[in-house]
Amino acid sequence: MSTAKKDYKRITTKSLFDMKANGEKISMLTAYDFTMAKIVDAAGIDVILVGDSASNVMAGHETTLPITLDQMIYHASSVVRACERALVVVDLPFGTYQSDPKEALRSSIRIMKESGGHAVKLEGGSEIKDSIKKILNAGIPVMGHLGLTPQSIYKFGTYTVRAKEEAEAEKLVEDAKLLERIGCFALVLEKIPAKLAQKVAESISIPVIGIGAGNGVDGQVLVLHDMIGMTHEFSPRFLRRYMNLYEDMTKAIGQYVSDVKALDFPNANEQY
Numbered sequence: 001m002s003t004a005k006k007d008y009k010r011i012t013t014k015s016l017f018d019m020k021a022n023g024e025k026i027s028m029l030t031a032y033d034f035t036m037a038k039i040v041d042a043a044g045i046d047v048i049l050v051g052d053s054a055s056n057v058m059a060g061h062e063t064t065l066p067i068t069l070d071q072m073i074y075h076a077s078s079v080v081r082a083c084e085r086a087l088v089v090v091d092l093p094f095g096t097y098q099s100d101p102k103e104a105l106r107s108s109i110r111i112m113k114e115s116g117g118h119a120v121k122l123e124g125g126s127e128i129k130d131s132i133k134k135i136l137n138a139g140i141p142v143m144g145h146l147g148l149t150p151q152s153i154y155k156f157g158t159y160t161v162r163a164k165e166e167a168e169a170e171k172l173v174e175d176a177k178l179l180e181r182i183g184c185f186a187l188v189l190e191k192i193p194a195k196l197a198q199k200v201a202e203s204i205s206i207p208v209i210g211i212g213a214g215n216g217v218d219g220q221v222l223v224l225h226d227m228i229g230m231t232h233e234f235s236p237r238f239l240r241r242y243m244n245l246y247e248d249m250t251k252a253i254g255q256y257v258s259d260v261k262a263l264d265f266p267n268a269n270e271q272y
Contacts, residue, residue, distance in 0.1 A: 011046050011087040013119065013141050013185040019046070019218070020207045026219025028209055029227065032058050032075045036224060037082035045086050047209075049221060050076040050117065052091040052151070057225045064150045065094045069107055076115035089143050090117040094151040097122055097131045104131035108140050121188065123149035125175025129182060136183045144179040146172050147213065148191035161212075163192045173200055180204040188221060189213040191238070212238035 005024055008015050019026050028047035031037035032054045040048060054075050055067035069092075076090045090111050097104030108120045119141035122128055132142050147162045163169040172192065179187055186207045189197045194214025201208040201217045210217040222239065225231050229244040259265035 008046075008085070010085055013087070016046070016087070016186055016207045017205075020205075026207055026209055028219055028221035029224045030054075030057075030221070031079050031082075031224055034078040034082045037079040040224065041083045041086045046219070047221075048079060048083060048086045048088050049121065050079050050088065050090045050115075051223065052093050053223050055093075057223065057231070067093050069093055069096050069110065073111060073114045076111060076117045080116040087119065088117045089119045089121050090115060091121050097135075098124070098128060101131045101134035104128075105134045105138055108135045109138065112140055119143055119185065121145055123151050125171070126178055129178060132179070132184065133182055142184045144176075144184040144187040145190065146175055146179075146187065146192075147189045147197075150190075159191070161191050161193065163196055169193075169196050172196065173203065176200045176204055176208075180206050189217060191236075212236065 006018070006022070016026055026046050027044075028049055029040055029045050030049045030051045030053055031040050032050060037048060050072065052064040052067050052072065054071070055061045055064045058075070059067065059071075061067070072090060072093050076088065080088050092104070092107055092111070096107035104122075111117050111120055120135065121143040122132060122135075123145040125144070125146055132144070135142050148159060150159075163172045169192075172189075173196075176187055176189075184206060186209060187200075187204070189200060189208055189210050191212035194216060197208065197210050197213035198216025207218040209219040209221050211221045223231075226234055226239050227242055229241045229246050230249070232244075232246040256265065
């Protein structure tokens with residue numbers, strides 16, 4: 001299978017299909033604001049996820065549940081304005097799609113119209129298939145999400161690895177095939193055994209992007225603030241920190257405080 005990297009001027013859902021077919025891995029990161037998204041996009045990322053993890057990263061909530069549709073639209077709008085290449089996928093927040101397919105469609109339409117996002121992402125399988133179908137029938141691309149689904153954290157009671165038991169693993173495979181069958185263009189698998197994730201990726205034609213799901217899938221996603229080390233309390237096995245911005249920023253800000261108090265800043269060359 002080819003691993004040659006094609007130069008995509010703009011990533012689309014079809015681009016992701018082509019990447020999987022050609023054996024090119026898909027890179028995906030979160031972003032929540034214009035400045036960070038512009039850097040991420042310029043660095044060559046394939047997909048930017050405006051995740052409901054903004055509830056944790058940007059607002060300091062313990063879970064993803066509190067973030068609202070209006071807040072997601074605000075974050076997504078900021079990201080879309082920054083992007084020239086990446087496909088922008090926006091999470092539908094908790095409570096906007098689970099119980100009513102019509103509400104799911106209304107929520108998705110608002111995201112697409114008001115933010116300019118390119119696709120939406122929903123957590124769950126067979127239990128939300130009617131909502132997914134409703135959204136897809138309106139021409140809105142949908143990315144699925146199985147495994148650990150943070151919006152269901154109070155149901156699970158823990159953030160531990162999912163689908164280790166045979167029954168849950170079988171349901172996950174069935175749900176993945178269902179999501180492909182009804183028309184999802186891609187699927188995120190979060191925190192499941194690597195062998196199971198590889199089995200899923202090999203059994204469906206749509207791209208499978210993992211987070212804590214091993215390297216046998218078609219791409220990887222991480223939360224940007226974790227990957228660049230702005231956060232430091234969160235250290236799961238699957239997280240690789242490529243920088244330590246928490247330490248660097250703390251030192252820089254501390255130095256600024258010292259310089260201001262010592263009358264070193266601004267100096268003669270830094271004033272008019």
